[in-house]
Amino acid sequence: MGTVESVAPHEIRVSLDLDAPQAVALNAGEPQRFPRINGFVLIPNEIGSVVGIVTWLGVERSPFPKRTGLRDFGLVDLPYPLRKLTLVPLGTLKSRVVGETLVYELQRGVASFPSVGDPVSLPTAAQLRALVEARDVDRRVTIGHSPLGADARVSVDPDKLFGRHLAVLGNTGSGKSCSVAGLIRWSLEDAAAARVDKSKPVNARFIVLDPNGEYRRTFEDLGQVRLFEVVGGQIAESEKPKAQPLRVPAWMWDSHEWAAFAQAAPATQRPLLLQGLRNMRSGAILESGPALRLARMVGGHRVLLRDRVASVPAYTGRYKGAKDCGIQLDAFAEGLERYRGEIPAAEGELDALIGGIQSATASRRNEWTPPGENRPVVSFDDFSEGALEDVLVLIDKLLATLPSPHPLGGSNEDAPIEFDPTELAGHLEVLAGSAEFAQAAAWAGTLLLRVRSMLADSRVGPIAAPPQDITLAQWLEDYLGLPDGSNGSIAVLDLSLVPAEVLHLVIAVLSRLIFEALQRYRRLNGVELPTALVLEEAHTFVQRYLPDETISLAGRQCRETFERIAREGRKFGLGLVLSSQRPSELSPTVLAQCNTFLLHRLVNDQDQQLVARLVPDNLGGLLRELPSMPSQQAILLGWATPVPVLVEMRHLPKEQRPHAADPQFWGVWTGSEKREAGWEPVITDWTGDSG
Template sequence: MTPIERLSSLVVGAVESVSPGEVRVLLELDAPHATALNTGTPAPFPRINSYVLIPNEAGATVAYISWIGIERSPYPKRSGLKDFGLIDLPFPLRKMSVSPVGTLTRVRDKVTGGMRHELSRGVMAFPSVGDQVLMPTAEQVEAIVGARDSDRRVRIGASPLASNAAIMVDPDKLFGRHLAVLGNTGSGKSCTVAGLIRWSLDAASRAIADGGRGDTPANARFIVLDPNGEYARAFADLGDKVRVFRVPPIAAGERALEVPAWLWSGHEWTAVAQAQPGAQRPLLMQGLRELKSGQTQGVPREAVVRRYLVSYATRVSAMLNSGTQAFAGSPRSRFECARLLETIQNDCNWLAQGVEEPTTSELTAAAARAETVVNSRRSGAYFNDFSVGDLESVRDALLTLAETLPDLGDAAPISEDAPLFFDVNLLAEHLERTASEQGANVAGFVSTLGLRIRGMLADHRLGAVVGHQPPVRFEDWLSDYVGDSGGANGPMAIVDLSLVPSEMVHIMVAVLARLVFESLQRYRRVNAEGKALPTVLVLEEAHTFVRRGGDDAGPAATPGQLCRETFERIAREGRKFGLGLVLSSQRPSELSPTVLAQCNTFLLHRIVNDADQNLVGRLVPDNVAGLLRELPSLPSRQAVLLGWATPIPVLVEVDELPDAQRPQSSDPDFWGVWTLREPRAVDWAAIVADWTSS
């Protein structure tokens, strides 16, 4: 067959109308009706979401079929027939609508020197009316749904609408700009996530072997935050290459989950202790700084006095800087000024009781100065205008005395966010002792804070997790959870959160994610070349931890809000430091828009909910939105791949994992248990023993 004959055998119709989002095609009468043989191999045609080509000067516009139908014509529209007026019968005309999605060109292969097809995003030239429409050959279909040669690194499945052509992806694109795996429960999300990890590691190992580096382990880092405890089984065959962390008691080969409370930041302590902004939060931050700097016996009394004096001097200065209306305006303004001076007087007399000379006399003198100013302006139940000189004399007296006292910063120079060890069991007692030094009112506010902290540490399920003794070294913790140099201790860490109490799981996830992110930040800064350390953080049930905001606003950050803020920051900035994010969720409409907007690649499994369909429908251009109409009816393992990792959206049938390598999330076998084919013996005593021992 000559090239011209070969090309003519692929023609299936002609362009009838053109618009930016849709091209209408009139099919030839002899075009295939169900199965096409003219491409060399049997191929189903026409089929919804399969591909056709429209040649042009730039190469060929690639379009996918979005509609197929029949229109009736009063006369046959076959060329060469002259009997239009003699026949009065309805003649069926097959038509279809196609949506242009890309351009297929021929380029020279840099390795072999031969010519090959390559797909690029966008339409370089729209067709004209009358242009021929062709069926793609098997080679062209593979170029359409496959990846470029440089991206052919990891196979994830095959395209059922493209002669089962292999779907290959580049991990740099798949993980480098964040990936979201979305779909209803039972649609195959967990198996897809497990497969992506396993196939990526297998491909890396093959590349290492092909490069002549023997059996050197892959320097990969996958950290899976698993709230349902389903991934440990999927990677059990990898043995010591996988580090599994669980809440005690643990089985052989597993490790105890440790998220030490001394690694928590001040913001995380505020959320877990529900510290209110007034007195509790500042005192909590002060207590953390003091314990991390070794101040276990409380702050010196003189340092506390200095803090009060500087605080009052600042308030007086603010009043002076605000203008005369603050202290020489309305009766209410003058009254507020007098109340401030009276408070200074009373507190200076109270503070003088706990210090030694000459500080006692100087505090008494400062109190007397404030009293003199107030009394000089008193007029019955009201006050006359306070002069600038009066207020400046009080302020100067306070600052002069403060300069003679030790600075509180000298007592606690360490930040509350510094990852330094301290005994968390001392925190509640230390806060109460510090509060008692500041008066009964402050102690009353802090008592509930101490109760919350003691309650958390008293929980047997959390004691070993947040307050493990002896303390783990921070560098050892990072080596275990993020990975050792060169991936020596394996490429995976699975954090099983299934037994973490629900009120604490958000804090655990937030702390783990933040520490991973900040460790990679500091790696790039310390690294002499400023290069990143590629790491993938996988979050299952992402809608639980990265919920859309708006329902947790309040004076203090909640654990859920803190968790969302952590992942929003990772989504925005993680790529710069080599941290890729993989989100798996069955409710995309409940995810934070900030996080979802930063995901550049999506694997969409079956989605039935209207709100979720509307959300994912906005992820693709209008001309390929028809591809998502299949989402409610997709079978398990099939998904739509779209975004940065693929030139055009494509339907992929994800490769099947063996049963032993699947996450423990399969559907329950009710009938098998009911009919005794699947035995299910129950030992409630053993379950209660395990439950109560935890």
């Protein structure tokens, strides 16, 4: 079909013969389209054939070709259009005879480059299949066929695909989510077919972190799919598979995740938080009794009053937040009244504190009843610094008579030991009132407020502090699966209703717990428990760090968790599957650890440039087809395939696809698609108010 015109390590130029095929080649055993971008050609040599992939084709003006045996040599050299190709060398195709069959094998790398004038030929159908299809030992899961490789099956080895991390990249609507769902489904189906009894795979584990709720019904027909969702939401009848409540109890969080949740300042609030976690995990707050409850309440008010004293302007000596301060002191005195007569050892100091508070508020209280109102209005004049200090002195005298657990010591703050998260804020109040944390007392108020308000949030509470108790063993059996895999191979975690404030944190905790459980499993058993962790919308949770951008503590924690999994997960049997439509926003650390890429259509220039750097320099031209690729087609490259190959993914029926279809504007406008226009159910679901 042509001859080699020039040779370089990264590029081979070919001049096509005049009678080379124009559109379809019939001389390769079977009709095949030629020439075509990303098509394969062979250049025979002494050890086999150099395999080249077409990256450019065109027409150039050249001297009229001198054909041997014809009287063309005396003609004047005039410009003549000749078709030419540019190839990128991929490897060497070798042949051997097995029995009576000629078998071809692809060897990566070129040991012997061609010379100028060497003939170039089209591969036969058998040679094309050898290029595209994996070796026999790797033909385990069929994911599609190659339009450029005689429709040869494209198969992968799950050990290579999932064991060394996979990135599925592509714009919205390019078929990315369908590919992820297909890879999971086809892996399980082909594994079942390979078993002697054709039964379902044992100990296959896929955990899908689904922030958009796309995979709720995707695997229903496979049976025993564990689905988890946020409780309290109303789900349409068509979206109602049996689901369990999503629970990520706060006692499972480590200290870094708690610090991100509470936004604890490193130098002032975090030491107090860490010591509180140690005490809670060691059971230091299990003591009970009125004296300890009184100490906890008094310590909390001491922290708030100390904050108010610190905010008194030096030039006036008077606190401006008079009304709030007076209301707090009134509530404080009312709370103290309930303990009169219950703690004889502190009765005198308790009476003195109540009297001191009443004296400080009485001289500043103003009451009047507006016209037409039955209830008096209360206001307070400004409180001076001295008045607040007098109350603080009385508080310290009372605290000196009350018991207080020693704040130091305790368990490891990161150990997943069960405790009641709603008790943490109260315990931190006690710690803030102790001598060891006197420096942190002034900064504890905002920390306590954040912890209390977040746990009291009706959207966060059922996730972080669920009403039903669950042990760590039960949680691992539900989310990671039973040790024998008998409760299903797939867990789908629908995170679509998790509040945005804690979504990054929830994903970070889930991923870390799965990773550390598998880490300890291998250390204790000596073998891995293969698990694939699938993260949709990965660019949102594994964000690239930019010096001029700020990222929340929870976002940073989430990124660091996945970077650790990407670096170390393979050693413990945890493989990552990252699905993203913006690879340029992904963490370079995570992308660098992915050894296989399935690339769908990418239009953005930055995304294309980043992806081009993921392949060897001489293969970068293969990816120029990405902006124009149709849906359901992708380029597979990396560890799981011998050569980069264009794949048309296997078809998934509509009921097996993730719920990520494009909105039907025209169908709704024209009435062929019905929609019910009622907002009341939406508001009820949104606010949680069914009354």
